[in-house]
Amino acid sequence: xxxxxxxxxxxxAYPHVLWSVLFIMLPLLFVLYFAFTTPDGAFTFDNxxxxxxxxxxxxxxxxxxxxxxxxxxxxxxxxxxxMAQASPKKQxxxxxxxxxxxxxxxxxxxxxxxxxxxxxxxxxxxxxxLHLNTIRMIGTKGAVVFGMAYDFFPYMVLPLYTTISKxxxxxxxxxxxxxxxxxxxxxxxxxxxSSSGIISGVTMVFVPSISTFYISQKxxxxxFDLLGDAIExxxxxxxxxxxxxxxxxxxxxxxxxxLWVMNRFTDSDEGGTQA
Amino acid sequence: MKTLQKIYTFLIFFIxxxxxxxxxxxxxxxSGNTGSMTGLSLYWYRELFATPSTFTxxxxxxxxxxSASVIxxxxxxxxxxxxxxxxxxxxxxxxxxxxxxxxMNPDIVTGISMMLLFVLVGSLIGLKEKLGFWTxxxxxxxxxxxxxxxxVRPRVxxxxxxxxxxxxxxxxxxxxxxxxxxxxxxxxxxxxxxxxAFTLSLDDFVISYFTTGNDFQTLPLLxxxxxxxxVTPDIYALSTLMIAAVLILLILSNVAESxxxxxxxxxxxxxxxxxx
Amino acid sequence: xxxLIELKNVSKAFDGEVVLDNLNLDIYDQQFxxxxxxxxxxxxxxxxxxxxxxTPDSGDIYFDGQRINDVPSYKRQINTVFQKYALFPHLxxxxxxxxxxxxxxxxxxxxxxxxxxxxxxxxxxxxxRKNVNFLSGGQQQRVAIARALISxxxxxxxxxxxxxxxxxxxxxxxxxxxxxQKQTGITFIYVTHDQEEALSMSDVVVVMAxxxxxxxxxxxxxxxxxxxxxVADFIGESNIVDGVxxxxxxxxxxxxxxxCVDKGFAPKEQVDVVVRPEDVxxxxxxxxxxxxVVTSVTFKGVHYEIIVxxxxxxxxxxxxxxxxxxxxxGLYIEPDAIHIMKKxxxxxxxxxxxxxxxxxxELSDASAVEE
Numbered sequence: 024x025x026x027x028x029x030x031x032x033x034x035x036a037y038p039h040v041l042w043s044v045l046f047i048m049l050p051l052l053f054v055l056y057f058a059f060t061t062p063d064g065a066f067t068f069d070n071x072x073x074x075x076x077x078x079x080x081x082x083x084x085x086x087x088x089x090x091x092x093x094x095x096x097x098x099x100x101x102x103x104x105x106m107a108q109a110s111p112k113k114q115x116x117x118x119x120x121x122x123x124x125x126x127x128x129x130x131x132x133x134x135x136x137x138x139x140x141x142x143x144x145x146x147x148x149x150x151x152x153l154h155l156n157t158i159r160m161i162g163t164k165g166a167v168v169f170g171m172a173y174d175f176f177p178y179m180v181l182p183l184y185t186t187i188s189k190x191x192x193x194x195x196x197x198x199x200x201x202x203x204x205x206x207x208x209x210x211x212x213x214x215x216x217s218s219s220g221i222i223s224g225v226t227m228v229f230v231p232s233i234s235t236f237y238i239s240q241k242x243x244x245x246x247f248d249l250l251g252d253a254i255e256x257x258x259x260x261x262x263x264x265x266x267x268x269x270x271x272x273x274x275x276x277x278x279x280x281x282l283w284v285m286n287r288f289t290d291s292d293e294g295g296t297q298a
Numbered sequence: 299m300k301t302l303q304k305i306y307t308f309l310i311f312f313i314x315x316x317x318x319x320x321x322x323x324x325x326x327x328x329s330g331n332t333g334s335m336t337g338l339s340l341y342w343y344r345e346l347f348a349t350p351s352t353f354t355x356x357x358x359x360x361x362x363x364x365s366a367s368v369i370x371x372x373x374x375x376x377x378x379x380x381x382x383x384x385x386x387x388x389x390x391x392x393x394x395x396x397x398x399x400x401x402m403n404p405d406i407v408t409g410i411s412m413m414l415l416f417v418l419v420g421s422l423i424g425l426k427e428k429l430g431f432w433t434x435x436x437x438x439x440x441x442x443x444x445x446x447x448x449x450v451r452p453r454v455x456x457x458x459x460x461x462x463x464x465x466x467x468x469x470x471x472x473x474x475x476x477x478x479x480x481x482x483x484x485x486x487x488x489x490x491x492x493x494x495a496f497t498l499s500l501d502d503f504v505i506s507y508f509t510t511g512n513d514f515q516t517l518p519l520l521x522x523x524x525x526x527x528x529v530t531p532d533i534y535a536l537s538t539l540m541i542a543a544v545l546i547l548l549i550l551s552n553v554a555e556s557x558x559x560x561x562x563x564x565x566x567x568x569x570x571x572x573x574x
Numbered sequence: 575x576x577x578l579i580e581l582k583n584v585s586k587a588f589d590g591e592v593v594l595d596n597l598n599l600d601i602y603d604q605q606f607x608x609x610x611x612x613x614x615x616x617x618x619x620x621x622x623x624x625x626x627x628x629t630p631d632s633g634d635i636y637f638d639g640q641r642i643n644d645v646p647s648y649k650r651q652i653n654t655v656f657q658k659y660a661l662f663p664h665l666x667x668x669x670x671x672x673x674x675x676x677x678x679x680x681x682x683x684x685x686x687x688x689x690x691x692x693x694x695x696x697x698x699x700x701x702x703r704k705n706v707n708f709l710s711g712g713q714q715q716r717v718a719i720a721r722a723l724i725s726x727x728x729x730x731x732x733x734x735x736x737x738x739x740x741x742x743x744x745x746x747x748x749x750x751x752x753x754x755q756k757q758t759g760i761t762f763i764y765v766t767h768d769q770e771e772a773l774s775m776s777d778v779v780v781v782m783a784x785x786x787x788x789x790x791x792x793x794x795x796x797x798x799x800x801x802x803x804x805v806a807d808f809i810g811e812s813n814i815v816d817g818v819x820x821x822x823x824x825x826x827x828x829x830x831x832x833x834c835v836d837k838g839f840a841p842k843e844q845v846d847v848v849v850r851p852e853d854v855x856x857x858x859x860x861x862x863x864x865x866x867v868v869t870s871v872t873f874k875g876v877h878y879e880i881i882v883x884x885x886x887x888x889x890x891x892x893x894x895x896x897x898x899x900x901x902x903x904g905l906y907i908e909p910d911a912i913h914i915m916k917k918x919x920x921x922x923x924x925x926x927x928x929x930x931x932x933x934x935x936e937l938s939d940a941s942a943v944e945e
Contacts, residue, residue, distance in 0.1 A: 032383035039447075047397075127537075129501075138534070148334045234405065
C-alpha cells in the first residue's frame, strides 16, 4: 500500500522532468554546440576567439549595469526602510504604487522615458519654452543607465522592503538599548539582517540590465552596443548564430557564476536565520 | 514617518510616475506632437482601434497567456507534489536546479537557446515556418514553470502528513485523499502560481521576440514593432489602455485580498470564541 | 538607600487610549522591584518609558537626579532583557554578548575575558561559538541576560523574561535571576503578570491595574494587607464580602458580627472584608460563626478546596479535612484572619466564587501571557 503510494506520487513529476530536459537542458546544450561550431557544423574555437572583438561591449555592459544597480540600491534602500516603518495602511498603499510600474510592460516604461528625453520630447520642449538650450539626452550613456535604473527600480525595492519589514522591531530596540546610535543600529543590525534582500535586489536589477537590448536601442539611440544588442544582432542572420551563441554562453556563465557566489555569501553569513 | 522621510518617499514616487503620467496625458493629445500638448482629443484611440492588428495582437496575447498559464500550472503543480517524493536527495536537487534555470538566466539567453532548438528541429523535420504559436507557447510554459513550482511547493512542504493519513484512516484511497484533502490545502499556492504565470506570459517581450514567427504577434511584440518606426501617440494610447488594465487588475486583487483577510479574521475570531 | 529612578506624574496614551494615568514611582538603588498586573495594566509601558523606547505624554522621568525624558535609549545606563529575547540572529553567542563592548570600540583582549565571565555567570560556559538561532528558549534567555549585563548597567529591565519557559525552567530561572541580582548589585525592574513569581523574587512589588498603581509594598505586606479588592483578588485567593464597621475592632458581615484587629474607620462605614481561604476553619454547625452548605469539593494535594454557599455568597475554603458535598458545615474565623479595606472602584467586582473554575483561571492566565 505504502509502496504503491510513493510510486504513484513520483510519477506525477515525470512530465515536468521530461519537459525540463527537452526545453531547458537541451536548448542550453544547443547554445554550447553552436558556440563551438561553424555554420557548417565543424568544431571550432573561432567564435570564442572572436569574442575578443566584443571586449569593449562586455566592459560597457558590465559597467553601465553595475552603475544602474548601485544607483537603484542607493536610492532604493532608504525608500524600502521608510516604507517598512510606515503604518500598515500606508505600507499597503505604497506597495501598490510600487507594483503598478512593475506590472506595466517594460517596453511601455522605456518608451515613456523616451517621450520625456527625446530631442523633441517634453523636457526639451520645456527648456526651449524657457529659452534655454535644449539637451541631447537620447543616445547618451547616462540616458541608458537612467533607463535601466528606472525600469528595474521596483525590483530592487521590493525584496529590500520585504526583508527589512520582517526584522523584529525588538531586535532594533535591543541594539539601541545596548548603546548603538541610530547609525550604529543601521550598520550593525539592519544592513546585515537585510543582506538576503540586498542580494536578490541586486540580482533582479543587474541581470536584466546586463542583458537588455531594448533600453539601449531606444534610449541609446543605437549609438553604442551592449551585450544584449550584440546577441540580438547576431541572431538576425543565420550565419552569425554561432558568434551570438558564444556571446550568450559567456554572459550566462558570468551571470550564473555571480549568482552562485552571492548565494554562497549569504548562506555562510546567516545560514541559521531560517530556523 | 518623519517629514524628511515623507519628502524623500514622495520625490521617488513622483519621479517614478512622471513618465507614465506624461505618456497617459499625451495619448489624449490632438496633434502628433510628442513635445507639447496642443489640445485634448481621442484621435489616437480611434486611430488605434481602426488598425485590425491591435485586436489580433490582443487576442493572441490572451490566448497565449491563458494556455501557457493553464498548462504550466498543471505541469508545475504535479511537479511540486511529485518532486518531494523523490527519495534521492541528489536527484531532487538536480531537478529543482534545472527547473530554476529559466528564472536565473537572462531572458535573452533563454530566448535564443529555445530558438536554436526550434530552428534546428524544425529544419530537421523539414518545416517551412519553424517558429509560430506552438514554439512561443512552449517557451512561455517553460519560463512560467519555475514560478508555479515556487509558489506551490512551500504549500506542499507545509502539508501536515497526518492530514492525508487521517483521510485514509477514514476510508479514502490515496488518490481520493489527495483530491479531497491535500489539493484543497495547496489550492492558494496553485491559484497564485496561476496568476503569476498568466501575468508573466502577458508581459513577456524578450523570450517571445526570439521564439515567435511572423504570423503570431502579441501586444508587447506589436509595441516593439510600432516603436521601431517614428514616435507616434497611438502607442501612447495603447500603453494607456494597458496601464489602465493593470491598474484595474491590481485594485481588484487588492479588494479580493482584503475581503479574503476579513473572512480569515472572522473565522479565526469564531474559532477563538468557540475555544473561549 | 539611594533613590535611582523617579517617575513623576507620568501619563501616556496610545491612539487616545490612556495606558498610564498620572503615575508616581520611586525606585531605589540595588532594589529588585516588580511591576505586577494583568495584561493591559500599563506595566510594560512603564518599563519602556524607563528604557527610553517611549516618551511620556506628560510628567517627568529622573535618573540619578537628572531628567531623562529626551535621552535616547542608547545613551541611558539602563539595559533591557526583552520578552522574546531579541537576540541578533546574524551574530553568534559571543558576538551577541559582546555587542555593546564592540560598540564602545573595546579591544578583543578586553572583550574576550568579559564575555567569558558573563557566560559563566549565566551558566553558558563554552557556548561562545554557538548559533543563537539553534539555542533552546532557556539558553536564549541566558544569552539575553549576559548581553544586557556585560556593560555594567545601573539598571536592568526585564519584560516578562520567563513568560515563554515551561514551569520547571521558570522556577530554576527565578532562583538564578535572584542570585544574579544579589551578586551584581544591579537594580532589577521586573515585569510580570504572575503573582507567585512577583512575591517570591522581589524586594518590592508594585501592583498595577488600569494604568494606575494600586499598591506598593513588600511581598508580605501586599499579601497580608491588600489595599483594595483588586489587589486582594489578584494576589492569591480571597473571599471579599461587603461589611459594616460597627466600631473599632468590630465588623459585621454575612449576618454575624466579628471581632477584628482593624480600626480607624468611621462608625457604620461600609467596607470590604477580605478573608483568605486558608484562614477559615471548618467546624461543626453548632460551633460555627457562620454556617453554609458545601457545593463542591476538589482535592488539591495539600488540601481540599471547598466552595461553601453562605446566604447566597460562595466562599472558598482550603481545609485538610474532608467534607461532603451538600453537607452543612460551620465556619470559624480568627480576628487576625479578617482584613478590612476601604470601599474602592473595585468593590463588588471580585472575591465571589460562584462562577469559579480552575480552567477559566488558567485560560485567562494563558491569554495574559500572549499579550
